[in-house]
Amino acid sequence: MNHLPLIIKREYLTKVKNKTFIIMTVLSPLILIALIAVVAYLSQLNNNKERTISILDESGLVKDIFKNTENTTYHVLQNMSLNDAKALVKENSNYGLLHISGIGNLDSISKNVKFYSEDSPSLTIISNLESKIEKKLTDIKLQHKGVDLKKIEESKTNISIEQESFSGEKTSKAGSIMKLAFGGMAGYLLFMFIIIYGNMIMRSVIEEKTSRIIEVIISSVKPIQLMLGKIIGTSLAGITQFVIWLILGGVLMIIVSAIFGIDLSQSPQQEMVQQAMNNQEAQAEIQLLFTEFVNMPISNLIIAFILFFIGGYLLYSSLYAAIGAAVDNETDTQQFLLPILMPLILAVYIGIFTVIEDPHGTVSTVFSFIPLTSPVVMLMRIPFGVPIWQQLVSLLLLFGTFMFTVWFAAKIYRVGILMYGKKPSYKELIKWIKY
Amino acid sequence: MNNLLEANSVSKKFGDFTALNNVSISVPRGSIFGLLGPNGAGKTTLIRIINQITMPDTGRVLLDGEQLKPIHIKDIGYLPEERGLYKSMKVGEQALYLAQLKGLNKAEAKQRLKYWFERLEIGDWWNKKIQELSKGMAQKIQFVVTVLHEPKLLIFDEPFSGFDPINANLIKDEILRLKNNGATVIFSTHRMESVEELCDHIALLHKSNKILDGNLQDIKRHYKTNTYEVGIKANNKKELSEVIASKFQVSETNFKSLEDDLKLNIILTENDTPNNLLNYLSTKGEVSHFVELIPTANDIFIQTVKNN
Numbered sequence: 001m002n003h004l005p006l007i008i009k010r011e012y013l014t015k016v017k018n019k020t021f022i023i024m025t026v027l028s029p030l031i032l033i034a035l036i037a038v039v040a041y042l043s044q045l046n047n048n049k050e051r052t053i054s055i056l057d058e059s060g061l062v063k064d065i066f067k068n069t070e071n072t073t074y075h076v077l078q079n080m081s082l083n084d085a086k087a088l089v090k091e092n093s094n095y096g097l098l099h100i101s102g103i104g105n106l107d108s109i110s111k112n113v114k115f116y117s118e119d120s121p122s123l124t125i126i127s128n129l130e131s132k133i134e135k136k137l138t139d140i141k142l143q144h145k146g147v148d149l150k151k152i153e154e155s156k157t158n159i160s161i162e163q164e165s166f167s168g169e170k171t172s173k174a175g176s177i178m179k180l181a182f183g184g185m186a187g188y189l190l191f192m193f194i195i196i197y198g199n200m201i202m203r204s205v206i207e208e209k210t211s212r213i214i215e216v217i218i219s220s221v222k223p224i225q226l227m228l229g230k231i232i233g234t235s236l237a238g239i240t241q242f243v244i245w246l247i248l249g250g251v252l253m254i255i256v257s258a259i260f261g262i263d264l265s266q267s268p269q270q271e272m273v274q275q276a277m278n279n280q281e282a283q284a285e286i287q288l289l290f291t292e293f294v295n296m297p298i299s300n301l302i303i304a305f306i307l308f309f310i311g312g313y314l315l316y317s318s319l320y321a322a323i324g325a326a327v328d329n330e331t332d333t334q335q336f337l338l339p340i341l342m343p344l345i346l347a348v349y350i351g352i353f354t355v356i357e358d359p360h361g362t363v364s365t366v367f368s369f370i371p372l373t374s375p376v377v378m379l380m381r382i383p384f385g386v387p388i389w390q391q392l393v394s395l396l397l398l399f400g401t402f403m404f405t406v407w408f409a410a411k412i413y414r415v416g417i418l419m420y421g422k423k424p425s426y427k428e429l430i431k432w433i434k435y
Numbered sequence: 436m437n438n439l440l441e442a443n444s445v446s447k448k449f450g451d452f453t454a455l456n457n458v459s460i461s462v463p464r465g466s467i468f469g470l471l472g473p474n475g476a477g478k479t480t481l482i483r484i485i486n487q488i489t490m491p492d493t494g495r496v497l498l499d500g501e502q503l504k505p506i507h508i509k510d511i512g513y514l515p516e517e518r519g520l521y522k523s524m525k526v527g528e529q530a531l532y533l534a535q536l537k538g539l540n541k542a543e544a545k546q547r548l549k550y551w552f553e554r555l556e557i558g559d560w561w562n563k564k565i566q567e568l569s570k571g572m573a574q575k576i577q578f579v580v581t582v583l584h585e586p587k588l589l590i591f592d593e594p595f596s597g598f599d600p601i602n603a604n605l606i607k608d609e610i611l612r613l614k615n616n617g618a619t620v621i622f623s624t625h626r627m628e629s630v631e632e633l634c635d636h637i638a639l640l641h642k643s644n645k646i647l648d649g650n651l652q653d654i655k656r657h658y659k660t661n662t663y664e665v666g667i668k669a670n671n672k673k674e675l676s677e678v679i680a681s682k683f684q685v686s687e688t689n690f691k692s693l694e695d696d697l698k699l700n701i702i703l704t705e706n707d708t709p710n711n712l713l714n715y716l717s718t719k720g721e722v723s724h725f726v727e728l729i730p731t732a733n734d735i736f737i738q739t740v741k742n743n
Contacts, residue, residue, distance in 0.1 A: 010532055212519030219486040219513040220536040431450050
């Protein structure tokens with residue numbers, strides 16, 4: 001008798017109907033969107049604050065380089081002592097006072113620039129002022145040394161290395177970043193999925209033990225059927241949750257930005273991109289980026305994502321199920337969880353640090369073959385183009401290991417679910433396999 | 436085929452520990468079979484082997500003359516000692532799920548559940564969650580789930596634990612009714628009075644070995660010692676006791692009675708019959724109490740286990 005569909009159905013329905021699950025499903029995107037909205041709103045608030053900066057330029061060299069912007073007004077003070085200026089600035093509650101002393105030559109002037117303010121000033125404002133003064137004083141110095149500024153301006157050259165593979169595919173730095181983002185997202189998604197739903201499977205196994213229903217069930221179905229049913233049912237519930245999150249998140253994003261007029265998608269980087277779009281050079285770059293996106297092995301990526309995701313997830317979730325079966329309560333799981341989490345975290349770190357540096361280097365390649373790390377690392381490598389044979393070998397190893405862990409987990413599971421009382425040691429777990 | 440279930444030379448080891456050593460039992464069709472033994476004797480292991488939860492290392496188990504196979508799961512109903520239900524699931528849903536796992540289809544399971552729920556007067560629990568019910572209530576549902584698919588063989592491990600006397604009696608009557616309808620029952624318990632009351636056959640396991648089995652009446656006959664417990668009215672108890680002791684093997688005893696009589700245990704030799712004894716005693720005084728001492732299941736249990 002095959003009860004697998006029945007078990008999957010029960011596992012799925014109990015998960016989905018669970019109050020905590022429903023609340024988490026609905027609330028998580030709400031909380032996330034609210035958080036993003038608050039952060040976006042606050043940073044906008046901060047940027048929009050108007051401030052006045054007073055300037056006391058005793059040297060008279062730089063006072064004309066400060067141009068008012070939308071948020072910053074420069075107020076040039078004249079014929080005033082430093083102390084009077086300070087008092088005035090304080091009285092008007094200006095943001096601060098920039099003081100350039102007029103004593104000595106250029107070198108001593110450049111060493112005696114000071115900024116007075118009530119609180120310590122923001123780093124961006126100071127570096128902004130610094131660069132302005134620096135440029136002006138450099139120009140003056142150059143002129144003193146008889147250099148024609150125009151010629152310098154004319155001889156400035158901009159280099160942007162064009163990248164092209166031997167087969168003629170053009171790539172760019174931005175393209176690499178995009179690929180990295182793609183692979184990173186896929187790898188990270190798998191990582192999160194394993195941790196969240198692996199734990200859920202483990203808890204549901206422990207629940208059957210603590211409620212003592214396990215022996216009733218196990219007299220009707222084979223333990224391996226129960227275990228697989230649990231893994232599949234929980235995964236389906238997880239996919240449901242993810243899809244709801246995506247839809248809900250998207251809808252909420254649109255609603256929130258419509259109501260508050262806050263453009264949530266407007267991150268600083270994108271602003272930069274938009275600004276860059278204005279000049280021709282960048283437009284060509286964007287075009288290249290787009291073709292690169294299209295040229296990315298999309299179908300390969302999707303198929304590999306599905307296969308590695310399933311393989312990696314099943315591999316880890318069968319281990320989670322075995323842990324759940326081996327212990328009596330959740331507090332006992334720590335010692336067994338560590339050896340599972342280690343390779344998983346290792347995979348993410350290798351993905352982030354090594355794949356960026358060199359997607360086809362030895363470390364990345366080796367770890368994209370080792371089954372416990374391969375799903376994450378390989379998913380991060382694939383956007384950079386991995387030969388099909390490498391992917392196939394890695395998949396073969398992954399699914400082979402998966403078969404082994406399922407067999408292993410089923411052994412532990414079969415014995416463990418009927419064991420109550422003390423927490424087993426690793427030695428005992430090995431012994432169980434022979435039962 | 437007189438035996439519904441036969442286990443032949445079943446052995447099971449867990450690592451170095453022998454849980455069952457060459458155990459054979461035969462459960463006659465339509466009987467209630469008591470599987471007895473102290474804690475850790477191997478009862479649960481044997482029951483799990485019958486349920487195909489654990490596989491034996493050696494030996495065979497036959498149900499209806501056939502080697503046990505997965506298809507036999509639907510022929511067996513098992514109420515384990517360690518039992519429970521999904522706490523957050525509704526009673527009805529849960530019972531349906533468990534019934535379907537035993538191979539019933541949904542409609543049939545629903546119909547039978549309705550019947551049983553009405554029978555045990557628990558119909559209005561259908562939409563309650565298990566965590567809202569008391570332990571005894573949950574036990575009733577567990578019982579229903581065990582018998583719902585009308586299996587040939589029912590295995591109850593401590594079925595009365597958690598029940599108040601009224602409900603325990605209700606369940607006992609249901610077990611007897613199921614037996615009369617043709618089911619065979621394996622019954623494992625430490626409560627010897629229910630063994631006495633229910634079991635036709637018993638097997639006694641001790642330290643992984645079977646040390647006794649057979650028809651309960653036969654075993655009792657085998658274990659009885661021809662001892663009679665008597666009470667006689669007497670003016671001088673000591674004198675009378677000495678007189679009787681000169682003719683029979685006598686020991687003093689005490690039992691609850693309304694009279695302040697001489698109370699004796701008298702063991703008869705093969706040449707004497709109870710009638711001889713009674714005739715003799717009636718000449719000595721008024722006999723108020725005359726009972727043959729038949730060993731209880733409890734006595735047999737303790738005696739056999741101690742001797743091994």
